[in-house]
Amino acid sequence: MAVCQVCGDIFNNETGYCPTCGAEYKIEVGGKDSQDLFREAMQRIEAGQVIDAKGLLSKAIEMDKDNASYRFYLGSVLYKLGEYEAAYNSWQKADRLLPNNERIYRCLVAVRQRITETKK
Numbered sequence: 001m002a003v004c005q006v007c008g009d010i011f012n013n014e015t016g017y018c019p020t021c022g023a024e025y026k027i028e029v030g031g032k033d034s035q036d037l038f039r040e041a042m043q044r045i046e047a048g049q050v051i052d053a054k055g056l057l058s059k060a061i062e063m064d065k066d067n068a069s070y071r072f073y074l075g076s077v078l079y080k081l082g083e084y085e086a087a088y089n090s091w092q093k094a095d096r097l098l099p100n101n102e103r104i105y106r107c108l109v110a111v112r113q114r115i116t117e118t119k120k
């Protein structure tokens with residue numbers, strides 16, 4: 001559940017925007033560190049709230065740019081959202097931070113394939 005900071009409406013965040021007034025929904029970070037945000041993002045992913053997870057992971061990365069896990073999971077979220085180019089970029093950064101990781105490598109292969117398919 002999300003609360004719009006503009007009109008105060010409570011809604012299920014599916015698009016990243018308030019369905020009532022159209023304002024962009026921003027995740028409140030207030031005092032949390034990147035680990036807290038990461039844990040919360042994992043819970044959101046499990047609950048299927050990938051848009052929220054995307055916001056949380058982006059914030060976590062702002063705080064800790066060199067964390068391969070954050071980049072990896074952001075890539076997964078973007079992939080789920082069909083944002084393949086962005087997912088590719090995120091996984092590539094994860095790959096640079098954590099070279100020769102088979103999981104990241106497999107994701108990169110999968111997303112490259114998707115990008116090629118969508119360009120056909």
Ligand SMILES: [Zn+2]
Pocket residue numbers: 004005006007008009018019020021022023
């Ligand atoms: Zn609103």
